[in-house]
Amino acid sequence: MLSALKRVLIGRPLKSTELGEQKLNKTKALAILSSDALSSVAYGPEQILLVLMTVGMAAFWYSIPIGIGVLLLLTALILSYRQIIYAYPQGGGAYVVSKENLGKYPGLIAGASLLVDYILTVAVSVSAGTDAITSAFPSLHAYTVPIAVVFVILLTLLNLRGVTESASVLAYPVYLFVLALFVLIGKGLYDMATGAIPQELHTPVGTPVAGIGLFLLLKAFASGSSALTGVEAISNAIPNFRKPAPVNASRTLAAMGILLAVLFSGIVLMAYEYGIAPIAEATVVSQIAEDAFGRNFMYYAIQGTTALILILAANTGYSAFPMLAVNLAKDKFIPRMFTARGDRLGYSNGIIMLGICSILLIVLFGGHTEQLIPLYAVGVFIPFTLSQSGMMRKWLREKPAGWGIKLAINTVGAAISFVVTMMFFLTKFPQVWPVLVFLPVLIWVLLGINRHYGAVGEQLGLSTGEPVEVIEGNVLILPVAGITHVVEQSLSYARSLAASQIIAVYVPFEREEEAAFRDKWSKLHPDVRLVTLHSPYRSIIQPLMKFIDVVDRKAKENHYQVTVIIPQFIPKKGWHNFLHNQTSFYIRTRLLYQKDVIVTTVPYHLKK
Template identity: 55%
Template sequence: MFRDLKRFLIGRPMKSSQLDHERLPKWKALPILSSDALSSVAYGTEAILGVLVAVSASAMWYSLPISLAIVLLLTTLILSYRQIIYAYPSGGGAYVVSKDQLGDKFALVAGASLLIDYILTVAVSITAGVAAITSAFPSFLEHKVLISVLMVLLIMVLNLRGVTESATVFSYPTYAFILGLLVLIVAGLFSLKNGHVDVDLSRPHEVAINGITWFVILQAFSSGCSALTGVEAISNATPNFRSPEGKNAANTLGVLGILLAVLFAGTSLLAYLYHVAPHPHVTVLSQVAEEVFGRGGLYYYIQGTTALILILAANTSFTGFPLLAALMAKDGYMPRQFTLRGDRLGYSIGIIALSLAAILLIVAFHGDTDLLIPLYAIGVFLSFTLSQTGMVRRWFRLRDRGWQGKALINGIGAVVSLAVLTIFAVTKFEEGAWVVLVILPIIVVCFLRIRSHYDVVASELRLDIQKVHPQQTGNLVIIPISSISQVVNESIAYAMSLTRPENIICVYIGFDFEALHAMEEKWRQWNPGVRLVTLRSQYRSILRPLFRFVDSAEARVSENDFITLLVPEFVTRKWWHRILHNQTSLLIKAWALHSKDIIVISVPYRLKN
C-alpha cells in the first residue's frame, strides 16, 4: 500500500543515467531559482514602510532614497555573484568559497547561515503567500497556519517528483507574476502622467521630521534588504544548469538582477505615490493594486499571482538546501544520508528535512510573516559577507588578468554586506535576530561533532590490507525460543549451516515450573539434535534472563570465537496482522545490537495466510 501511494505521489523511479535530463534550461532555471528573490518584492517595500510609518506619515518619503540604496546594493551583489559562478561552477556558493579561501570554520558558519536561510525562506515565503490570500479573502485568516502547512507539503511532493517536473509547474506562475507587476507599474505611472494621482516627490516641507534619526533610517534600510534574499540561489545551484553551466547561470543571474531592480523600485515608488501605509491584515502590494485597478479582475490577478509566487518562492530553497546539505555531508559535517538521491534523482532526505523544519517554524510562529522576517536576513547577509571576503582573498592570491577590478567589486560587496549585517543585528536584535545569533554557533558545534564522529569511526574501521586477513574461529549460536514450531525448526536448520550441532543452544524462558517441565518433555520427544536450556523468570522478563545467559556463555568461549544470537520470527502477510502478535523478537534484537558485543541474526518465516 505504501509503495503504491509513493508511486502515485512521486512517480516511477528514474535511472541514474537520466540525471543529465534533469538539468535546467535558462527559461526554467529563472523561475525555479529566482522565485525567492522576485517574491521578496511583495514584502520588501512593506518592511521599509513598516519602520517609517511608526515615526510619522511624512517620514515615508525616506522610502524612496532607501529603495534606491537597496537597488545599488543589489547591483553590487549581482556583479559579485557572477564572479563566484565563474570561479566555482560546482555550486555551493558561500560554503564552497569560504572553505576554499577562509578555512573550514568559516565554511561551517557560511553553511549554517545558508541552511537557516533556506529554512526561513520556506517559512517566510509560504506565510507571506498565505497573507496575500487572506488579504483578498479575510475569511481564511483563522486557518492561515493550516493552509501554510498544506502548501509546504504540496511543494515537498512536487520536488520529490524531480527538478525538471517541478520547474515546469513553477515557471508559469512566476512569469505571470512578473507580467502582472510590470503591468501594475506601467499602469500606475500612466495614471500619474495623466494627472489621476496627486503627487509631490519633493521632501516634506518641514525642516526636520520629528522622530527621524539615523538609527530609524538604518533600521528601515536593513528591513528593506529582505528584498535581496535569494539572489545567491543561482550561484549556489550552478550545477543544475545545462551546459555550459557557468555561462547559463551568469546570464540568468543578470536577468534576475534587472527584473528585481525594476520591480522593487517600481513598487516602492507606487507605494509612495499612492500614499499607501502598512495595514495589519492587508499587504502594501494589495493596497497599491487596489488603488491602480480597483477591486476588479486585474486586482485579483495581481493578488493571485503574488500569492502563487510567494508560495512557490519556497521552491528556491528546495533546490539549494538539499544540494548544500549533500556537499556538507560529503565533507562529513552532516549525516551521510543527505548524499543519497531518491527515486526521482533528487536529494530526497534534504527535501523532507527542509519541509519538516519549515513546518515547525510556521507552527511555532503561528504563521506570522512579521515575526519570521527579523530572523530572515541575518543568515543571508552573513553568507554574503563570507563569500565576498573569500573572493577578495582569492583574487589577491591568483592576481590574474584584471584581478584588481574583480577584487574591488567583491570588496565593496563584502563591506556593504557586513554593514547591513551589523545594522540588522543591532536594529532587529530584540525583535528576534538574537535567536539566529544564538542558534548559529550551536549548529556549527553540531557540524564539528558530526565530523569528529565520522573521523573516529573511520579510524576504528580502517584496515591495513597488507597485514590483516580474516581468521577462521569458532561460533556459539544461541536461539531464544517460545515454543516448538516451524519457525524454530527453520532457525535450527539455519544454525546447523553455520556451525556443528554441539555449538547450538536453544534457550526457553518460562514464568513457572510447569511451563518449563512441559517444554523439556516436548523437546525430548522432538529431539532436534541440539541442546535446550530452560530458564525461569520470576519477574516475567524475557530480556534479563536471556542476556544473563549470553553473558555467562561469553565468559566461557575463547576470546576470538563468535557468539551469534539467532532470533526466530514469523512475518505476516498483511501489515495490520503484526499488531496482533507480540514483538518480543524486535525487543531482543534492539537490546542485543545496542548493548552486547555479539552477532545478531534474524531468521524470518513468512506466513502464507
C-alpha cells in the first residue's frame, strides 16, 4: 500500500542512466533557480519604505537613490558569481569558494549560513506568498500557518518527483509573474507620462527631510538589499544544468540579473510615484496594483501571480539546499545519506529535510514574514561576504589574465556585502541575534560529525595493523519464552551451525513456572542445555544481560565467540505489532552495544 501511494505521489523510479534527461535547459533553470531572487521584489522595496517611514512619508523619495545603490550591489554580485561559475563549475558556490581559498572554518561558516538560509528561503517565500493571498482575501488571515504548511508539503512532493518535472510545472507561474509585473510597471509608466498620477502623492526628489542621517540611509539600504537573496543559487546548482553547464549557468545568471534589476527598480519607482506607504493589511505591490488598475481582474491577476511566485520562490531552496548538502556530505560534515539519489534521481533526503525544517520554522514564527526576513537576509550576506573575499584571495594568489579587473569586482562586492551584514547586526540586532547562537552551534555539530567520520575511517582501515582475533569455537545463546514454532525453528537453525555449545535461556518470574518449564524442556530437548534465570523483580532484560556477560568473559578466555540467536515472530499485518510486547526488539537493541557479541534474528512469519 505504501509503495503504491509513493508511486502515485512521486512517480515511477528512474534508472541511473536517465540522469542526463533530468538536466535543466536555460529556460527552466531561470524559472526555478531565479524564482527566489525575482520574488524578492515583492518585499524588498517594502523593506526600504518601512525604514524610511520612521522619519515620515516625506522621506520616501530617498528610496530612489537607495534603490540605485541596491542595483549597484546587484551588478557587483552578478559579475562576481559569474566568475565563480567558471572558476568552480562543479558547483558549491560560497561554501566551496570559502573553503578552498579561506580555509575550513570560513567554509563552514558559509556552508552553515547557506543551509540555514535555504530553510529560511522556503519559510520566508511561502509565508510571503500566504500574506499575498490573505491581502486579497482578508478572511483567510486566521489560517496563515495551515495554508503555508500545506504549500510546503506540496512543494516537497513536487520536488521529490524530480528536477525536470518540477521545473516544467513551476516555469509557467514564474514567467506569468514577470509578465504581470511588466504590465503593472508599464501601466505605471503610462500614468506618469500622461500625468494621471497626482504630483501631491509624493515628495519631489531632493526635498530636504529632517531626521535623515547616514545611519538611517544605510539601514534602509541594508533592508532593501534583502531583495538580492537568492542571487547565489545558480552558482550552487551548476551540476543541474545541461552541457556546457558553466556557459548555460552564466547566461541564466545574466538573464536573472537583468530581470531582477528591471522589476526591482520598477516597483521602487511605482511605489514612490503612487505615494505608497507600507500597511499591515496589504503589501506594497498590492497597493500599487490597486492604484493602477483598481480592484478588477488585473489586480487579482497580479496578486495571484505574486502569491504564486512568492510561494514557488521556495523552489530555489529545494534546488540549492540538496546540492549544498551533497558538497558538505562529501567533505564528511553532514551525514552521508545526503549524497544518495532517490527514485527520481534527485537528492531526496535533502529535499525531505528541507521541507521538515521549513515547516517547523513557519510554525515557530507563526508565519510572520516580517520576523523572518532579517534572519533570512543576514544569513545570505555572510556567505556573500566570504565568497567575495575568497575570490579576492584566489586572484591575488593565482594572478590569471585580467586578474586586476576581477579583483576589483570582488573587492567592491565584498566591501558592500560586509557593510550590509554589519548594518543588519547594528540596526536589527533584536531580530538577528539568533544567528550568533545557532550558527556556532551548527558549526560545532558539523565539526562533531566530521570528527566521527574521521574516527570511523581510522578504526576501519586495515592500515591500523590491528590483529584479527582467532576464533576456535562458537557458543550459541538462545533466549526462549516458551516452547513454540518460532523457538523450534530457531533451535533448528542453531543446530545447523555446528556450534561448540548451545545454551537455551529461560527467565521465569515464579518458581513453580521455572520447575514446569524445566520438566517440559528436558522431555523435548534433552540434548540442549537449559539455563533458567529466576527474576523476582519481573525483569527479563537485566538477568539475561548479566548471564551473557558472564558467558562472554569465559568464552573469550578460550577464544570462543558468543552468538545470541533471537527468535521473533513477524505478524502478517504491520499494525499487529502494536498488540504484542517487543521483548526481542529490546534484547537486540541492548546487544548491539554488547562488545564482541554477535546477534542473529530468526524470523517466523505468521500466516494469518
